[in-house]
Amino acid sequence: MKNKYFILLTAILAGYWISLIGQTTPRQGELVITEIMVNPDAVSDANGEWIEIWNATDHDLQLNGLIIKDAGSNHHVLTSTEKLILPSKGYWVLAKSGETITNGGIETNYVYQNFTLSNTSDQVILTASDETLIDQVSYGSGWPIVSGASMELVPEYQSFISNDQPGHWLLAKIPFGSGDMGSPGKANPVSSGLKEWEQGIRVDVFPNPSQGRFILEATFSKPQSGEIRMINLLGQDYIYKTFADQEILREVIEPENLTPGVWFIEVISGGRTKVTRLIIDR
Ligand SMILES: [Ca+2]
Numbered sequence: 001m002k003n004k005y006f007i008l009l010t011a012i013l014a015g016y017w018i019s020l021i022g023q024t025t026p027r028q029g030e031l032v033i034t035e036i037m038v039n040p041d042a043v044s045d046a047n048g049e050w051i052e053i054w055n056a057t058d059h060d061l062q063l064n065g066l067i068i069k070d071a072g073s074n075h076h077v078l079t080s081t082e083k084l085i086l087p088s089k090g091y092w093v094l095a096k097s098g099e100t101i102t103n104g105g106i107e108t109n110y111v112y113q114n115f116t117l118s119n120t121s122d123q124v125i126l127t128a129s130d131e132t133l134i135d136q137v138s139y140g141s142g143w144p145i146v147s148g149a150s151m152e153l154v155p156e157y158q159s160f161i162s163n164d165q166p167g168h169w170l171l172a173k174i175p176f177g178s179g180d181m182g183s184p185g186k187a188n189p190v191s192s193g194l195k196e197w198e199q200g201i202r203v204d205v206f207p208n209p210s211q212g213r214f215i216l217e218a219t220f221s222k223p224q225s226g227e228i229r230m231i232n233l234l235g236q237d238y239i240y241k242t243f244a245d246q247e248i249l250r251e252v253i254e255p256e257n258l259t260p261g262v263w264f265i266e267v268i269s270g271g272r273t274k275v276t277r278l279i280i281d282r
Pocket residue numbers: 135136137159160161162163164
């Protein structure tokens with residue numbers, strides 16, 4: 001009888017030991033932040049923000065107890081009754097919402113709370129349960145942040161040190177789910193060029209002056225995502241629209257009830273703004 005319990009206990013301990021060896025908790029550099037959706041356009045920020053992480057090791061990692069936080073008050077501990085296992089060399093998407101209808105059409109591996117991404121500057125910090133650092137990314141001015149596209153870490157810089165540099169990140173250019181750009185849960189595409197978002201913009205408006213109807217053409221040296229805004233000296237806003245993955249943008253705009261006078265058309269892309277003057281004369 002005694003012997004039977006001993007065998008049972010040994011078997012349980014052996015199983016526990018195997019699971020400990022097979023799935024360790026991550027240490028510094030073993031997880032890498034590879035993609036960040038700061039400012040979704042197809043869905044709201046409240047539902048559509050997400051972060052992609054990558055297991056850089058040749059073994060599975062157990063993420064229960066992992067902390068995601070910023071330098072401020074955002075703080076979340078990954079919690080589940082089940083084991084949260086990120087396979088070797090695999091990608092996980094940590095997201096605000098697990099509902100594909102409202103989160104932009106992404107498959108999520110984990111849904112967090114109390115963590116939001118500022119559209120201008122913020123930090124994504126991953127630590128172990130004892131707050132020792134695993135990886136962090138601090139983005140801000142000079143980073144490729146636009147509405148409707150994620151920032152993707154260029155694959156050749158896929159390490160926890162290289163992802164600190166803004167020049168190692170690019171705007172995503174391939175659509176997913178509901179139409180925003182990104183590659184959630186998948187390896188980032190190898191890009192042909194660097195810093196497409198820094199390329200120039202050419203904007204033409206004709207006829208100008210216009211009696212109402214006019215054509216707006218914006219030409220980019222590489223496909224771009226961004227926004228168009230039309231404002232006048234009184235601060236009146238007429239159109240506000242976003243575009244994605246466009247090399248030549250051509251819009252026929254037929255404004256109704258537009259106040260005659262000087263209007264400014266702003267094409268905003270990759271943190272740059274091109275302003276063109278338009279006279280409405282009628
Ligand atoms: Ca880092």
